[in-house]
Amino acid sequence: MNGDWKPGQRIPIEHELADQYQCSRMTVNKALSALAERGMIVRRRKTGSFVASQQIDRTVMDIQDISTAAELAGHEHDHRILKRQIEKLDTSGAVLLGERPGAEVLKLQCLHLVDGKPNAIERRIIMLDAVPLARNENFASVPPAKWLLEQVPWSKARHIIRAVSADPATARLLETERGDACLTLIRQTWQNGRTVTYVEITHPGDRFQFAGDFQPTEQEMSDHSSRRNAT
Amino acid sequence: MNGDWKPGQRIPIEHELADQYQCSRMTVNKALSALAERGMIVRRRKTGSFVASQQIDRTVMDIQDISTAAELAGHEHDHRILKRQIEKLDTSGAVLLGERPGAEVLKLQCLHLVDGKPNAIERRIIMLDAVPLARNENFASVPPAKWLLEQVPWSKARHIIRAVSADPATARLLETERGDACLTLIRQTWQNGRTVTYVEITHPGDRFQFAGDFQPTEQEMSDHSSRRNAT
């Protein structure tokens, strides 16, 4: 019963498995549904369940707010607002965000320091119609990411990770060499289909990385009487 | 009922919710368990369920085998083995992998081409005691990642994403400028606590990025009679 079915192979139907493992169909269903959610198997009504043909490597990355992450890791965090300006979205910005040109936005630029060293530059656009309170907030005490998390709920986020070379301004702020590799996280956040905020956070490549773990078979199909040990 | 509970706030107990929403406790339990798995709420026996205090941004990234990803996207993929050598793990390699020095490993270096253009350099270490078949495989027709996926199951993977500057050798192979920013994916894969393979895949920064979406409230606590529309 050590789950050695081959990719593409059909799994016995729920009723048979319930019979075989002496448990109810609900229990089998829950286990198989969990496997399906993790992409281990594919299920179709009437057709049955099949072992997923290709093992996709999937990883879950916790991408936290910089200040929170630093505090959790026992480091000191500070930030400085370098720019704070209300503008109207120009055409290129509107295309980038998928919003209409002319919408009022708050553009922020913010330097993050961890233990006194520059750790990231945050370039952010906040849609003022989605977050009207931002108009009167100066972000002096609470960094923008944290403030936004507390203020506005969001229903969808998209993350992109890129490597870029530091342009002169970035290099100067991050106290690194011009042209050095930087890791940029781009995040766009929506609520009800409308952009809340768009942000590019650029870290010096020699002081930052993203990490994520993945266990594909955390909970396994198992005979409920003889659960095998964690390996 | 539009889930507007505040962070830290206690959620009514399952029985009350079942009562309130006119459904069984199992249904409530399933919904809350799903929320807990997504990190939206924290649950403790006897104490109750609480709205998670900090909203962690979590994203799921599908990190696929290069050749598979290219084929799925309709591009042509090719690869060339640049180096293939059996060695014994030296001390630094052993520390990197968390394995014992002296273990026999297969070291590979492989260039990936997508639509004829260099897209990645793969530097891989395969533990030969975990994958003895690799000793006689030349990886000429099937790229190493794909071959390994077919050959060996894995129980855990760890991913790290870094930005690095291209060293001269990398720049030459990727047909980019020396010092240009590159995106490196490091992946270590285990089975039963033993390393199967360790790989560094370096992409040119101007031709590659990682992306991931996340919807925190995909399935929501809901009155089963008045389910709200997708937004």
Add this chain to the structure above:
DNA sequence: GGCTCGCTTTTGTCTATACAAATAGATATA
């Protein structure tokens, strides 16, 4: 005070049952 013991609350999980939804395949019909 500090300790153990048992009670209670709350979540975790399994069961048996029921019905809904999707759909592959068979059958009937034009």
Add this chain to the structure above:
DNA sequence: TATATCTATTTGTATAGACAAAAGCGAGCC
């Protein structure tokens, strides 16, 4: 032959009930 309809199969999901496991709480005891 092609199309529509029916039927059987399989998964999806809800329900009520039962008991287990964790953990807070207080009573009683030293």
